[in-house]
Amino acid sequence: MMGLARDLEAALDLVTESEKVTIVSHIDADGISSASILERALMRERIDAGCLFVRQLEPFSIRQIPRDGSMCVFLDLGSGQQNLLEAHGFSRDRVFIIDHHVSQPCRDPYREVNALAYGYRKFSAAGMTYLLAKEMDPDNVEFAKLAVVGNVGDMMAREDLGLTGPAREIVKDGVAHGSIRVMERDLNCYGISTRPLHIALSYMDDPFVPGISNNSGGVLRLLQRLGVPLRNQQGDWSVWEDLSDEHRRLITSAIAQQLLANGKTHERLLTENYIFLDEARRTPLRNAGEFATLLNACGRWAKPLIGRAVCTGDRGGAYREAEHMLKHHRTVIRELMEYILDTGAIELSHLQYLHVGGRFPDTIVGIGAGLALSRLKREKPFLVMCRLPEDTNVTKVSMRTVEDVVRRGADLQAALVEAVAGCGGEAGGHRIAAGAYIPAEVEEVFVHQVNGILAGQLDKTGACHR
Helix, strand or coil, X not given: CXXXXXXXXXXXXXXXXXXXXXXXXXXXXXXXXXXXXXXXXXXXXXXXXXEEEECCCCHHHHCCCCCCCCXXXXXXXXXXXXXXXXXXXXXXXXXXXXXXXXXXXXXXXXXXXXXXXXXXXXXXXXXXXXXXXXXXCHHHHHHXXXXXXXXXXXXXXXXXXXXXXXXXHHHXXXXXXXXXXXXXXXXXXXXXXXXXXHHHHHCCCCCCCCCCCCCHHHHHHHHHHHXXXXXXXXXXXXXXXXXXXXXXXXXXXXXXXXXXXXXXXXXXXXXXXXXXXXXXXXXCCCEHHHHHHHHHHHHHCCCHHHHHHHHCCCCCHHHHHHHHHHHHHHHHHHHHHHHHHHHCCEECCCCEEEECCCCCCCCCHHHHHHHHHCCCCCCCCEEEEEEECCEEEEEEEEEECCHHHXXXXXXXXXXXXXXXXXXXXXXXXXXXXXEEEEEHHXXXXXXXXXXXXXXXXXXXXXXXXX
């Protein structure tokens, strides 16, 4: 931590001594929450700050960055694009990077604080930005909630079933502040604050529960047998968060028994959920996972500024528009998932793949792949390709897998990075979810390269073979 503390202090001097700061951030939940934290912290210091959100840092988007002498702070991107920054003439004394992706080797690196440099593999850009904001002013502890959203949104809690390391310390800050409640050993289920109970349980996929997952009828029979009411006293659908402790224990125990009866482990049944006590019940802002999804919906449908407004406290027009974006987001993702399932994936020895052409926006194909995976062969990573509307010569690749496959040795980020090395593309992400951009003419060769790399990563039990 000493190296990090020293680097944060140096970063603080750089940023706070600037008359104007231009924040350039990614469009996902981590990027939007990072930008919101830094912008609000700078406003408190009376430093002029503006935000620019980009889908990726590449020659077209980099030309949108104003050259007005301001300090450019890159959030959740920049580490892997330093040669691009240099090629476009960005001065090293006017750039600072806060990131958690692999840093690109370059002749003269830009200044940065990168989670990986301090050994933090499960720490997002929002977490690092929060530490900088807290260094500015201890009262910025109120932004712990947004840092948790960024960490959860970037899947930092998924592998360990809860945030760990410095990300867990931020949770403790939020608990002490009174804005966060930790639901320990809670059901590993998405939608605990908004989804009707029977729908939320039927969407469980980590672990996949035979008779429950993708089976709303099975869930309804289970709830009826347990005597759990489907509606509350006001006549609204029951949601997980509002259940009594007794009912939550009954359901969790019954699901554990269901797993054991089918010869499956229940080690991933329980997780930590993070409730935001200052947000209204039964809204997507109430817990970290759903808040992150709302921000992702805004960013992936070209409305990151709406997400930023919600993060900075707008619960009026911006929040209503964000809810609309979330509804639209879910509708299109459902259509994408149905298309994937109707079309079917092509199977290779160690992966399955599908090209959706230009039917769906490239910003959501990864999400659709993750959701569809629960209804495909979960033991094989799923790779989805799509065309980029602005450049048909480039193909976007998104890959998803499940924790069981990761534990056996799969690392999707490493696989894509290795595969793009020979074709002139670029890749990044995480072990469980990653993406790449490749030349369209190498699609088939690329897919088979990834398949071969996965074969080398995974064990030789044959479990991935047809």
